Amino acid sequence: MNKNILAVLGGTVLALTGADASAQQLTLYGxxxxxxxxxxxxxxxxxxxADSGLIDGSYWGLRGTEDLGGGNAAIFxxxxxxxxxxGEPxxxxxxYVGLQSERYGTLTLGRQYDTMYDYFAPYTLTGGAGGTAFAHPFDNDNANNSWLVSNAVKVASATYGGLSAGAMYAFSNAAGRFAQNRAYGFGAHYDGGAFNAGVAWMHIDGRGASSVGAYDTSVLPGAGLVPAEVAVQREDTIGAGMSYALGDVTLGAAWSRSVHTGVSSADGGAPLPSVAFSNYEVNALWQVTPAFTLAGMYAYTNAAATSAAHWHQGALQAGYQLSKRTDVYTEAIYQRASSGAFAMINSCDxxxxxxxxxxxxxxxxRF
Structure with a gap:
């Protein structure tokens, strides 16, 4: 980040936290x-x-809220x-920018997380304490948020009796090709105190078919099950998860299925095998002390394709909080693929x- 960018950020913070600070709030964080x-x-x-972002991707951000009165606010x-x-960006x-109501919920527009990440991922360890390396093979269900969705309009309800829900539509932005590289989905969440559950679904048409559409190209098993960058004509992903807290231990389970058809190479367009992944995960998080946590998971992934493949993955993580903002961690992830397939832990070649x-x-x- 150069001095000019810092100057702009500093000026923005001063401008928005000045005379109108009571109505408008701005937070710089990361x-x-x-x-x-x-x-x-x-x-x-x-x-x-030496690695960056093995649990969480490193980032900086600005979050803003303007009070519109009556329990309503503008947000970005x-x-x-x-x-x-x-230093690579x-x-x-x-x-995103949007409107928020304490009574009804939130409407946002921009480049955003999809419904699989919002409503399903929290019940996987990759969507919680585990982070990046704990994702299912190829992050095929997007629980680790490898891909954000562009041109998205998203609504999320307020919580009523522990229940909340949301939906999203992402435009293709292509003239005359309304359904080319568009996406839509929905999700729901139940908060019952010790017991929580969620379900989500996403559908994508023509993924990666244009640079202005909803999603970038994906990475899937290509010829000989070697990972390849691909475009996908149709993609459907569904997931469900649950967790239960028993004192200092939280137990979780998650299932997801992603079906990718009409697959072709992003480089040249050569046809590749369609593939359907089924993921099964159990996980646990133990808050040993207020500062020390242990987490672990086992996941099994089966891929039905021209050449069937499956992966077993087990992982452990220990974290220690040095202060409110700083922690240290160590983790180990082991993956074993079926004969003819390649092991590839997320974030690794x-x-x-x-x-x-x-x-x-x-x-x-964290700051």
Whole structure:
């Protein structure tokens, strides 16, 4: 971030927190996450690396609220991701503006999280304490939010008797091709105190078919099950999850299925096998002390395709809070693929075979 950008941000903060501060609030916030990793097999060789964002992607953001009276407000959110280790910027965080009502809910417009992330992901460990490396293979259900949705209009209800729901529509923005690279979905959540549950569904037409549409291209098993960047003619994803708190231990379970048909290479358009993933996960989080947490999960993923493949994945994580804003962590993730498939833990390059182990230690700071 150069001095000119800092000057603009500083001026914006001063302007919006000046004379009208009682009606308008602006918050500058963010997070930095960096780690040292060991990966047992990347293309047949061990890898040692300095990493950024292994649990949470590092980012900075601005969040604003203007009181409109009567329990209503105008809101906006602007975030930008970056690599702590290289300084590279990432377009992996939301930008949106909207209206909020204490009585009815929220309407937002912009580049946003989809309904799978909002209503299903919290019951997976990748959508909670575990973070990036705990995602299901290829993040096929988007529980780790590998892809945000552009051109999106999203509504989220207020909570009534523990129940809340939401829906989203994302435009293709292509003239004469209204259904080319568009998306829509819905989700619902129940908060019963110790017991919580959620369900979500997303549908995408013509994913990656245009650069101005709802979603970027995806990554799926290509020829020989080697990971490939692809466009997808039709994609449907559904997920359901639940959690139950027993004192200091929270137990969770999640299931999802994503079906990808009309798959083609993003480079050249060559047809590739359609694929349907089914993911099954159980997880647990133990708050050992107010500062110390342990988390673990096991997930099984089956891919029905021209060549069927499946993956087993187990993971453990320990975190210790040094202060309100700073914590340290260590984690280990092991993945084993079926014969003929490649192990590829999320955030890692593919292994040279069926097995891959990631061991990491890192530090996070929030501001």
């Amino acid at each position: 997070e930095m996450d960096t780690s040292l990793d060991y990966i047992s097999d990347v293309g047949g060789r061990a890898q040692y690396r 959110r602007l975030e930008r991701g970056f690599s702590v280790t290289t 990432f377009d992996d965080h939301p930008f 593919p292994s040279g075979g069926r097995n891959q182990l990631l061991v990491s230690a890192g530090v996070r700071h």
